[in-house]
Amino acid sequence: MNNPYDDLANVHTEEELLNLWKAERPTYDFTYDGILCDEAWQKESPKIAFLLKESHSNFTEIRGGYRGPNGSGPFFWRNMNIWSYTVKEVLNGEKPTFNAAHARRNDPVGHVAYINIKKNHERETKSDDDDIRDYMNRDWEFIEKQISLIAPNVLFCGGTFDYVCEKLNVIPCCQEVNGLYWSENWSKKMLVIDFYHPSFRGYRKPFYRLKNMLESWAQISSQTTALPCGAPRI
Secondary structure, three states: OOOOHHHHHHOHHHHHHHHHHHOOOOOEEEEEEOOOHHHHHOOOOHHHHEEOOOOOOOOOOOOOOEEOOOOOHHHHHHHHHHHHHHHHHEEEOOOOOHHHEEEEEOOOOOOOOOEEEEOOOOOOOOOOHHHHHHHHHHHHHHHHHHHHHHHHOOEEOOOOOHHHHHHHHHHHHHOOOEEEEOOOOOOOOOOEEOOOOOOOOOOHHHHHHOOOOOOOOHHHHHHHHOOOOOOOOO
């Protein structure tokens, strides 16, 4: 019997990966997530992905189209828009304002990737930490391959950082700014952001926290080459 992980070396697309994953986990009510809209994704710089725990609604066919602005709650897709806009602006040398970011909240969401650790959709109303950790350990080779295929420049860990930080082998971007890390497990360095879940109730608090984190990092990076930050532009 073949080891399914041996087959991962021959997987070159998300569709191939998800089909293999589903075949190796036949008891899963499978969640098909990943890049939402490939056409929009290819235009993005930097490319941004969100790593979340699991889907709590009946939403299992996630990839393959534009989403939002409404979902199972009012904030999820809107925060994805605001946060991704803020990251792109700062990393491209701009100074985003809350009003400008907030104005993007209702845009259709197709430009990001959205990955759940737990692909087995059990319609839980609340995630269990031990359960999520079990799925992360059981399926890490598949999760790792999905991140590798998507190849984001930036990975938001929406309440998932503690599950994956060791697997991602992260190092702090700089000691003065909490929540920003490099992961060098990939063909290119990936910025990892330890942050809120997109369903966070509100817009101002996460916007200003994210903006301050990134701008502080950018300022420190411009002043010293001694820190392992590199230039904030990705």
